[in-house]
Amino acid sequence: MTQIRERTVLFADLRGSTALFETLGNAEATSVVTHTVNRVAQAVSECHGRLIKTLGDGLMAVFDAPRDGVHAAIRMHELLERVAAMGRQHGASSGLRALRMQVALARGEVVEMNGDCFGDAVNVAARLLDHAGDNETLITEEVLLGLPSAQTSRFRSLDLIAVRGRAEPVHVHVLNQAHHGDIAAATQFGEVVQAIEPDGIRLQWMDLDRVFDIESMPIVLGRSVQATYCITDGRVSRSHARIDWHGGSFSVTDLSYNGTFVRFSDDAEIVSLKRGSCTLHGSGVIGLGSPPIDATSPTVRFEVLHFADTEPQGLGLHHPRI
Template sequence: MSQTVTCTILFADLRGSTSLYESLGNAEAATVVTHSVAVVARIMEGQGGRVIKTLGDGLMAMFPHPAGAVRAAEEVHDSLERVMGSARPSRSPVMRVQIAMAHGEVIEVAGDCFGDAVNVSARLLDHAGDNETLITSQTLAVLAPDVRERFRRLERLHLRGRVEPVEVWRFESKRSGPDPMSTMFGDTAPTTVPEGIRLVCEGVSRIHTVRNLPVIIGRSHEAAYCLDDSRVSRVHARIEWHSGNFQLTDLSSNGTYVRFGRQSEVVTLRRGACTLHGRGLICLGVSPNIINAPTVSFEVLRFDDTDPLPL
């Protein structure tokens, strides 16, 4: 027998398991992945959720209210870091978790769930970056005011199979301390706060401040910077203001590549993020070394300096 209920549907996905299998071997990697998924499931149930099904490296859970789902998401991010730190060698690849949730009516049939909230949550998961939790406006609306304050609006996304775009919000962790992105790849954090970022794409140059971020780069005509190239995903990457820096997050299938200044080294992002500093080149889908690669140039600015040099 089926019944209609109003609830929050949460999808969680562990990414990076492929590299883990290559590094640790099948037996050890399978143990780490299985243990990690089990930890996620226990957290969901501990916060009042019910695991509907496991999906390879992830799961689907159902909560009567989004407050429990938000608590579970935060605990998952913290717990997975501890699990990975104790279960893997220090130089092995790191798994990351992506979480998405949507609130609304669903139909329960034989222990499974169907409906718009299920579809939206599943497709929203594709847009989550490493260790991110994304929710819809409908989910945000039923949270307590103090919890809503911990979410930051991103943008309206076109999800596969839906005509109308969905407004998306990202959960901000309470964890304090320096932004790990500021020292990624051996870079030191800037001593002054950047005030703007210039982006140049296909001859069009714009300067963005904190107030008109985030911006989306991709193949979709809804993107702020649209590159009509088959190697570029519809929603390929996002640039936003995060922890006092301009942060680039890859949301694509083929990855995003960043070259800073005149350095020959290229930073590869696959559902990951890095802080943008100085000037450089963002390449979508392929390495900057490829001829005719789709690219966006960037320059981080301070407006009280002299006029920036042209890119």
């Protein structure tokens, strides 16, 4: 029987499973991934949703109410954290600690047929996963409008984002929640000094030199003409990375399959981001798709700015343009 109903669609995708296959072998790693997905899927029934299908290392579910879908997303992250905590126990596989999850939700009319679901909301939720960083939950404006005020306050706007296969951009919001693993990764390659909050960030790739203030966030770096900062290089994904302002600092999140790489000085170690995030401080370079050691690779120089300074340092340019 075919029915058309208003639904909140949720897609969740498990990341980091590759490390399990490397350390445990195919058979055991498959068992661990399957167990993890099934464990996370418990959140669907707990939050009054319906599991449509599991997708290898991910799942799809639908909910009548947006708040139930958001509750399920939060619960999924909690359940995954319990699984990852097992990796910290003596004798457990270290690969468990690398598990991360991206969740995306969209709302709209859905065609329900033969136990599956189809429609624009399904496509948007599935493709929105490409824009989510590690342990992030992204929702569309339609989902946000269906939430009670107590829940909407937990989200911040990422503005309009171009979603693959859709002509019109989608207004996206991200769930604010602390991720201890992200904080460690963001600070282990350079000292982050607690000082006066910056006012903006400067980006330079070839002749494209722009300064963005806090109100301009987020900045999407990518090959798409709809990206905030368009880099016309075939090695760059359409939406490759995203720069956010949150908690008094700028951060960059990898959205690509080839990775994003950050180096804070010429002799510093390169931070490799695979769907992860890194706090940006001072100045340095961001490599898109390959480490910034190849002179031909697409590399964006950045400088975190305090507009009270008399002159930006580190990029060799004297007149930033806003």
